[in-house]
Amino acid sequence: MSGIDKTLHQVFGYADFRPGQRPVIETLIAGRSAAAIFPTGSGKSLCYQLPALHLPHLTLVISPLLALMQDQLSFLRRHGIPAASIDSNQSRDETRAIMEDVAQGEIRILMISVERLKNERFWAFIRRVPLSLMVVDEAHCISEWGHNFRPDYLKLPDARRELGIPQVLLLTATATPKVIDDMCARFTIEACDVTATGFYRPNLDLQVAPVPAEQRPRRLVDWLRPRLTQATPPACIVYVTLQQTAERIAAYLQAAGLPAVAYHAGLDAETRAGLQDEFMAGRSPCIVATIAFGMGIDKADIRAVVHYDLPKSVENYSQEIGRAGRDGAPAECLMLAGGDHLNVLENFAYGDTPERDAIARVIAALPSAGQAWEFTLTTLSRDSDIRPLPLKTLLVQLELRGVIRPRYSYFAEYRFQLLEAAESLAGRFQGERRAFVEAILAASSRARTWHSLDFAALERLGAERGLDTSRRRVITALDYFVDKGWMVLESRQMTEVFDVVARVDDATLITALHDYFSDKEDAEIARLHAMLALFETEDCLTRRLADWFGDARAPERCGHCSACRGEVARLPAPPLPTPLDERDPLALCAPLRALLAEADEADAATPALLARFLCGLTSPRLIRLKARRLAGFAALEAYPYAEVATWLTRRLGQ
Incomplete structure (x- = not known):
């Protein structure tokens, strides 16, 4: 052996x-x-x-x-x-x-x-x-x-x-x-x-049975009732996209007499942990959840996964249904969503695409080549009005294009509380090490019990006294003091430091970066439509899913999916909303424009920002201004963001 x-x-x-x-x-x-x-x-x-x-x-x-x-x-x-x-x-x-x-x-x-x-x-x-x-x-x-x-x-x-x-x-x-x-x-x-090892799961029964949005809650109840009213109800997960949908559908199931609870990232950590423990122990058989639930859930006997809303991609769908039937026993995976949810997912993709002007604000913040660029992500996100995740992507693109190179990250603020007298701490060391500790203490201003370390002052002291006061040595020493129980240490304000390697033509760079994000946006939208095509396939659904991941080992027809049973899905389209040209853009946007003017930010009222507001998409600026509470926020969430932005550009003449 x-x-x-x-x-x-x-x-x-x-x-x-x-x-x-x-x-x-x-x-x-x-x-x-x-x-x-x-x-x-x-x-x-x-x-x-x-x-x-x-x-x-x-x-x-x-x-x-x-x-x-x-x-x-x-x-x-x-x-x-x-x-x-x-x-x-x-x-x-x-x-x-x-x-x-x-x-x-x-x-x-x-x-x-x-x-x-x-x-x-x-x-x-x-x-x-x-x-x-x-x-x-x-x-x-x-x-x-x-x-x-x-x-x-x-x-x-x-x-x-x-x-x-x-x-x-x-x-x-x-x-x-x-x-x-x-x-x-x-x-x-x-x-x-x-x-x-392949993606084919012979124990999963894949069902695509989409219904219009207004009929979906009743259909969900009808499907879950015979399962959740058994003497020992099987474990089920119902996936939704939005937190408020999780709350609403869980309440609807409870009103129908079915045991269901809502789970989403808006709940505090203790509540989420309790809900997860109840589900894992089998005491709470049905969770109505956003995708915040599921990662790391190692429960082998989940018997049903229902998609009430569309998943975000084929990969997400595969990952989420993969939580069913891990014990190898039969499990059911039901798709109820239709095309009426597509706008929500498309708008998520649009919401992560920075405006051209926002990219320009980041490029304008770059110093000259050969200089260091220091910033906190929070501040740069606020000043550029780009969400943190796409902003990180933008920074990586600047790296890949040879414009910047990361040096290090550091906490701008270090403060410590001594658990013994300063003289006692310094007295633990001799010679150069004692002088080094004394320099740290001398370069730290004290407010009651906490000392704030001034690295610039420490660097000057080091130069004057001939000491190595490099940042790495100082941080190592502070951690050592903490390990020994001589001080309590806190660090805040993570600061990124990049070298600016080269400055290229700003207009060319801004165009290239905007094109990159536009291409990513197009790819995300194409992925959504590829997912819809998968659900409407006349071929074996299981085989099509395996093909997506390059797995040729699945059978041509599995015999345990709705397509193989002749139940070819046609996803219902959303009801047509009132044509945009019948809406009044000035009236809809007035609350936000008034707020921007009050904050002396009237120039920020671009069609893109106004479209985000009307479609219910947030940005750092909208969050800072608490625009969600205004009349008009999400008033046009049933419309595609791109369509709203084009309409505003045409109607407002910008």
């Missing part, structure tokens, strides 16, 4: 590997990097959990969601595997204890979010820790050609090189062939080290 087989039996208690796991694990044990493309719930996590016990140093797992970490941590701890996560919900003492265990080699697996790598203090710590393997969970997030693209993921190849991590494992459940090629190219993973 091989070493990995012994570990599988003795540590994890499994008799054999699931499909695809062995080749991935053997590749890692052999010292190469690998990628695993397995459907949701088919055992991707074991592909790093088992090798971590055989590799000499720490396995660092990058995961996009706290829920994913907590679920996997619970599993590892049940099996006696030393693992931990560092996240923003922990106290400073908890984080410090975990970092100490990592430094001592007592932790085999450490899980973090991708944003943690931008934390100055964490980076100073982790670069001193020997690392064997970087695991990138939800690795499709690195590709601009896939769904859920996250700009910060593009930095992971550079982070891997800087940290000297010899091996990488990429994990995803939803990646098209183009996305797989893209993410593997970024980490130089050979095609022979990519394992894909």
Whole structure:
């Protein structure tokens, strides 16, 4: 019996590997990097959990969601595997204890979010820790050609090189062939080290039975009633797009006498955790949820997944139905949504496209070539009126075009509270080290019990006294003082620092960036329409879904989807709204224009901003002005954003 087989039996208690796991694990044990493309719930996590016990140093797992970490941590701890996560919900003492265990080699697996790598203090710590393997969970997030693209993921190849991590494992459940090629190219993973097990799930019954919006609540009740009124109701998830829809539909089901609760990101963390625990324990069989629910939910016996609204993409649909029937027993996946929900999803895509003028404001903020560019993301988002996520994408594009290069991120503000007298702290050291500590204390202004560190003043003191007061040394020293229990430390105001490498013609650059975002917008809209075409197919739905992901192993006709049963779907179109030309744009926009004028921002009333307002799409400016409370907000949410923007441009003469 091989070493990995012994570990599988003795540590994890499994008799054999699931499909695809062995080749991935053997590749890692052999010292190469690998990628695993397995459907949701088919055992991707074991592909790093088992090798971590055989590799000499720490396995660092990058995961996009706290829920994913907590679920996997619970599993590892049940099996006696030393693992931990560092996240923003922990106290400073908890984080410090975990970092100490990592430094001592007592932790085999450490899980973090991708944003943690931008934390100055964490980076100073982790670069001193020997690392064997970087695991990138939800690795499709690195590709601009896939769904859920996250700009910060593009930095992971550079982070891997800087940290000297010899091996990488990429994990995803939803990646098209183009996305797989893209993410593997970024980490130089050979095609022979990519394992894909296929997307065909013979136990899932796929049903597309769309109904008009006004009939959908009753149809949902009729479909759920025979299932949820059983003596032991099966676990069901009903997916919706908006938080208010989750609340409304859960209330409707409750009024019909069915056990249902709403779950969405607008609920506080304690409430969400309680709802999830109730669902996992089987005490709350039906969750009506936005996509905030599901990631990291390792419940094997979910018997039904219903899409009340359209999913955001084919990939999202595959991921969400993949939560049903993980135990291999039959499960049902019902699509009720029709084309009447398409405008909402299209407007999400439009809402992430920055205006040309907004891009110009970012470019105008760039200093000359050869200079450093410092900013906080919050401030730049506010000043440019670009949402944080597309703003991050814009910054990455400036990097890829050779305009800027990241130097580092730092907290603009550090403050500390001494737990002993300043003289006592300095007295713990001798010679140059004592002079260094005294300089830190001298460069810190005190307000009652808290000291605020002035790095500029410290740099001047260092130069005067001949001391090394480099930022890295100072941060390392402060963390050491905290570890020893000599001070409490707080850091705030994350600041990004980039070198401006080159300045090109601004107009050309702005046009190129605007075209890039327009192309992404077109691609997102095309993905939505490809999803509608999938649901209306006359061919086997299961086969079409497998084809999307490049899986040729599914049967031509599965026999367990609505298309195979001859139930070809025709998604109902939304009712035609009143023609825009019969609406009064001046009256609709008047409340927002008055508010902008009052704030001395009348010039910001562009057709694009007004269209966002009328379609119910937010932006940093609209959030800051609390425009959601105004009459007219979302008054035209039934119309496509692009159509509203064109209409406003024509009618308002801008």
